[in-house]
Structures are given as structure tokens and as C-alpha cells.
Amino acid sequence: MRTVGIGLASGVSAEEVLAAVDAVLPDPRAPVRLATLDTRAGEPGLVAAAARRGWALTGHPASRLARVAVPTPSAGVAARVGTPSVAEAAALVEGGSLLVPKTVHGRVTVALAVPPPHPLVPGGPLTPRTAPAVLQPTGLRLAGRAVVVVGGGTRAHRAVAGLQDAAAVVTVVAPEVTPALEALATAGALTWHPRHYGPGDLRGAWFAVAASGDPAVDAAVAREAERERVFCASDDPAAGAVLPATGRIGDLVVAVHDAGSAERATDVRDAVLAAMTDGLLPVAAPTTARGTVVLVGGGPGDPGLITVRGRQALAHAEVVVADHLAPQSLLASLPPEVEVIDASKLPRGRSMAQEQINDLLVTHARAGRRVVRLKGGDPFVYGRGMEELQACAAAGIPVEVVPGITSAIAVPALAGIPVTHRGLTHEFVVVSGHLPPGHPQSLVGWTALARLRGTIVVLMGVDTAPAIAATLVEHGRAPETPVAIVSDGSTPTQRTVRTTLADLPRTIAETAVRPPAVWVVGEVVSLAT
Ligand SMILES: C[S@@+](CC[C@H](N)C(=O)[O-])C[C@H]1O[C@@H](n2cnc3c(N)ncnc32)[C@H](O)[C@@H]1O
Structure with missing residues (x-):
């Protein structure tokens, strides 16, 4: 940062100080710091001037200033204050070189020094813009605008993902890139220059990201950006921009800046998004319209296994028509004003006729409510989801389908059984x-x-397992084929029983397995530990 050294008489006003400083600054908005003799640092006019512009003000002892070599020392000044120079010495006390030697403006003397060149990068460092001032958050409209990303690692990749959401025209400069970035380049979604960054790469860009992972390269990119007046996001403290931790729900973008801790910004972002998803922060515009039905797949039972979209729909529901295999704890957390209708379809037990469920969905949607039909697993896997969709469509009710994690794959997986395995x-x-x-x-x-x-x-x-197992064996499947029965998958009472196809009827009888259960036949069962 540039330093303005100041010498001044007692009683000088803030206006006099500012007029003198502005006279030597090429750009009055450029950040500077003020330095003077410690016995003058408390001068009210000087203090007020620094406060008005947000400039730091430092006072140095005469003994320290006296050791600084200056172009125009003065024996008279030395005799009066103990150092042959105040303005020039104070400007140069932290090193650097004089850009403007001491000039006298009425009762104020000023000199301007620039910092020394950066050891890593020819041309010196940039003026850090982020400290001590806070960041200015701005939403950039980058659609159709050129953006250059320097770097091809995971950080660059994450930046590119955000830029692509913003429909920016992205060019990546890096000798190597992640496979995902390479795939985007191959698909023509971005331009990749497979080489090191070089000066001139930012020409024509509106925005740049320096994420090479090499501080010297990132600093060079940031400095070119400064010269070209392109905002550049980077970890380099001198760069003009900082990428926030972001998340999106529909059109609503959450961006959190924390100059001190990227981790804290991420934590806050996550907390805000989670609260919005769960409806605890009722600031997100409902993602579902009134008078509609959303068929939500709730997953196998654990409330953590519903999709984000499913949770959002639930958070804005006014009526929820739920099956008994839908995650019950999600229902428990709904606000009291939400009407929850139990559409239990217990196997071989009490059942609300499907027509009745269809009627409920249509009636509540027609009354202008946001209706969620919450099902276990996926609505279209033995879920009668299509029948309900067709009933709503016939009544002119808009329906959205939110797929769910089906128990057919998830429950075996939770028991350590993959439904496929390479080579098996x-x-x-x-x-x-x-x-x-x-x-x-x-x-x-x-x-x-x-x-x-x-x-x-x-x-x-x-209940039908004995008959099914017998038929499979009768028609060719080996009786010793491994079988696993997994009941209450993803819930605290999840249980796995292992047997063979031939022994399945006896095992079911002996272990008293009850629905809901999934059973799996095949060599993959042996992979479970
Ligand atoms: C009417 S089907 C609904 C399937 C559901 N739509 C899905 O995609 O998972 C119900 C059957 O799914 C299986 N099932 C569902 N949830 C289960 C769970 N948590 N554990 C074991 N089996 C489950 C059982 O076979 C149960 O009888």
C-alpha cells in the first residue's frame, strides 16, 4: 500500500490535510496509509482527516525516522524535532521508493512512497484491496461475457461450475485440467488452452479467476487483472475479488463472504440453505404453486434419504397425504397447521381405496392448497404414482414428480449388498x-x-417367498444361490438374515421376518461382510 508521509504544524484543520494529500495522490480513491512523527499523530485535524477517508494513521518516533535515508534532509527540522525529515522519512519508513518527494501545501508537508517490488513477481505486489475495508458483495450478470479461469484443478473446476450456471463464456488456461473440465472442453462448453498462463491472457475478459494453486502465478494474474481493470477472484490478498461460498434454491442465491475464514462462510451458507430447505427460514419463495400436487418419493425411511427437492416441497406443503412407508419423522416435524392425512396401505391390511386417495389429492388441490403426496421409496416403483398422476391430470391439476431413492436398490445397499458388481x-x-x-x-x-x-x-x-423360491429352483436357479432378506431398511430396526434359495422358506419361518422387507438372490449377496 502506498504511504503518505506528513509533516504539519499544530492546529492544522482536516481540510488542509486532505487538500495536501489529494494533491499528491494520482487517484484520490486509491487506498493509502498516513504516517507522521509520533508527537504529531494526535493532531485533531490529522486524526479527523484519516478517519474521514478510512485511512490508517501511524506515528513513528523521531529516532526511527532519523535513520531513514531521504533526498531532502533539513538541519533546521532536525534541530526542532530530532529527525532531519518528517514527511519523506515517514513515507519511506516501511521501505519502497518515493513517488512524490516532499511538497509543501500551506502548513502541511507531504511526500508519497510506493512499496517495494514483490520478490516473487516482477513488477511488485498489488495494493491489497480487501483489508481493512469489508468486501462489497455484488451480483455479476456474466451471461455471454468472457471469463478467464487460470488453473485446472478442483478449485478451478468449482469456479467453472458456478460460471457455467451464470452462462459465462469460459476460457480455462492450464497445462493440465481435471477430467471433468476436459470433458466440458471436449463438449465445447468451454475453451481450454493447455499451457501455462502468460501475460495478455486476460485481454477482453470481464472477470477472471486465478486458481492455479501457485501463489506466484495467481499474483501475476491478479496484477494483470489490475492493469487491465478486470476484477479477478483469487486467494491472493491483493486480488480485486473474492468468490463467496454460494448455494442456490431456485432463483434465490445465497452467497456468504468471510474474509477471515472460508470455512465459516461455508458453514453459514450450509446452515442457511438447510434452514431454507426445511422451511425453518420462511424466506424462500415456495417452489411449488398453489393448487398443485407434488408426488414426492420419500426414500426407504431414514429422513436423511429424501431428496433436497422432496424436502423443499414438504416444507411448503399445506396438505400432506402420506403412506406408512414414507419417512414418519418428517411428518412429525411439520408445523401444526399442515394437514397430514394417513393413506396407509398396509400390505394385506387396512387400506384407503386408491380412488379415495385420488379424490383427496384432487379435492385439496382444487381448493387451492399445496398438496404433497408423500410415498416410500420412489413414487413410480410399485408406488401407484402414475395412477395418481393420471387422476390429477384428468382433473386438470398440475402434478410434479419428485423421484425418490427406491428401497429396491437402497435397502440392499444399506446391508452392504450391491445389486451389480463388475465381473460378477x-x-x-x-x-x-x-x-x-x-x-x-x-x-x-x-x-x-x-x-x-x-x-x-x-x-x-x-409371504410368497416359499412359492417363489421353489419356482426359481424348479426352473433352473441353483438351490445354493445366496439370499439375503433385509427388513426395516434404513431404520433403527434394520435386520439382515442370510440364507440360500433352498433354505429360504425355513429361514423366514424361523427368524419371523416381517414386512417391509426386500430379499436379494444372487452372488452379490456373498460380497456383504
Ligand atoms: C408398495 S412397495 C413400495 C416400494 C417403494 N415405492 C420403493 O420404491 O421403495 C413396498 C415394498 O417396498 C419394500 N420396502 C419399502 N421400504 C422398505 C424398507 N425400509 N425396508 C425394506 N423393504 C422396504 C418392501 O418390499 C415393501 O413391501
């Missing part, structure tokens, strides 16, 4: 066991399934 299984089939083989209404090709080498995942098949 290249296929998996999800099948409903609610009707046993041979049932006149069954649509399942059980004999063809028996010839499958891959994984078979059976849902709704606890």
Missing part, C-alpha cells in the same frame, strides 16, 4: 412378489427369471 453380475431385476407364481393375475415371467444369472430383488414378497 451385469444385470439386476426388481420384481414384485405380491402375487405368487402361477397366480392368474401375475404378470411376472418367473420361469424366465429362474434362468437369469444376475441379481433378483424381490419386493412385497415375504
